[in-house]
Amino acid sequence: MKIGFIGTGHISKSVINGILGSKLKINKIIVSKRNSKISSELKRKSKKIKISTDNQDIINQSNWVFLAVTPTIGKIILPKLKFKKGQTIISFISTIKMTELKKYIKVKTKIIRAIPLPPISLRKGPVPIFPPDKQVRNFFNNLGTSVEIKNENLSLNFWSTSSMMAPFYELLQTLSEWLVKKGINRSDSQKYITSLFIALSEDAKINSNKDLKVLVKNSQTPKGLNEQAVKELRKLGFYKSLNKTANSVLNRLKKSK
Secondary structure (H helix, E strand, O other): OEEEEEOOOHHHHHHHHHHHOOOOOOOEEEEEOOOHHHHHHHHHHOOOEEEEOOHHHHHHHOOEEEEOOOHHHHHHHHHHOOOOOOOEEEEOOOOOOHHHHHHHHOOOOEEEEEOOOHHHHHOOOEEEEEOOOHHHHHHHHOOOEEEEOOOHHHHHHHHHHHOOHHHHHHHHHHHHHHHHHOOOOHHHHHHHHHHHHHHHHHHHHHOOOOOHHHHHHHOOOOOOHHHHHHHHHHHOOHHHHHHHHHHHHHHHHHHOO
C-alpha cells in the first residue's frame, strides 16, 4: 500500500515514525516538502519515504491520503485538489467537519476523521476515529488504540480533550521548574517528574475499568499530603477551570464552519 501525507508537521512526523516502527505493510510513504526540515529528517530514516513538492502528485501516487494541515491551509488547498474515486482519505484537521470535507473532496471516497497525538510515534495512546471503519481501525490499532465513534458531534468531545496535551506538558514543566528552584538539578527534576506521571498514568490505565473517583480516594490518607494538595487545588478552582477550558474549546469546534 502507498500512503501520502499532505502537510508535514509534528503530527505527520509522529504518525510516520510510528508506522516505521510497526508491523504495518506500507510500500511507500510520500510526504510533502512544505516543512523541509521534517521531510528531510524522515527521508533519512527509510528508503520507503519519498518527498514531493506537489500535493496533487501525492494524491495521484497514494491509496490512502492523510490530511495534516491547519484548518486555514486546508480550506485554501483542498478545493483545488483532485482526489481519486475509491481512495481512503484520513483527515487530522480539527475544525473541518465531514460535510465540508465531502464538498472539498467531491468524488466518492472513504473519508475518516482521526485524532492522533504525538505519543503515536511510540505506538501508544488513543486514536478516536469517525465514522467507524474496520480497515482504519486496524491500521491505528498498530499505532495505538483505536476508539471508534458513531456520531460526529460526540467526536468533538474527544477533539476538545485532546487540547489538554499542552496543558499537561505545562503541568510537568511547572512542577519540574519548582524543583529546580528548590535546588534540584534540571536533569534530575525532569526525570523525576516525568517518571512520576508515567507511573501514575499507567496505574490509572490498568485500573480504568473502575470509577476514577476510586483512584482519587485511594491515593489519599486522612490529613495526608495528597489530601491537602487535592483539597487546596479544588478550593482554588483548578479542576473547574479544566472543565471551563474544555467547554470553551468544544464551543469553538461547534462553531467552526
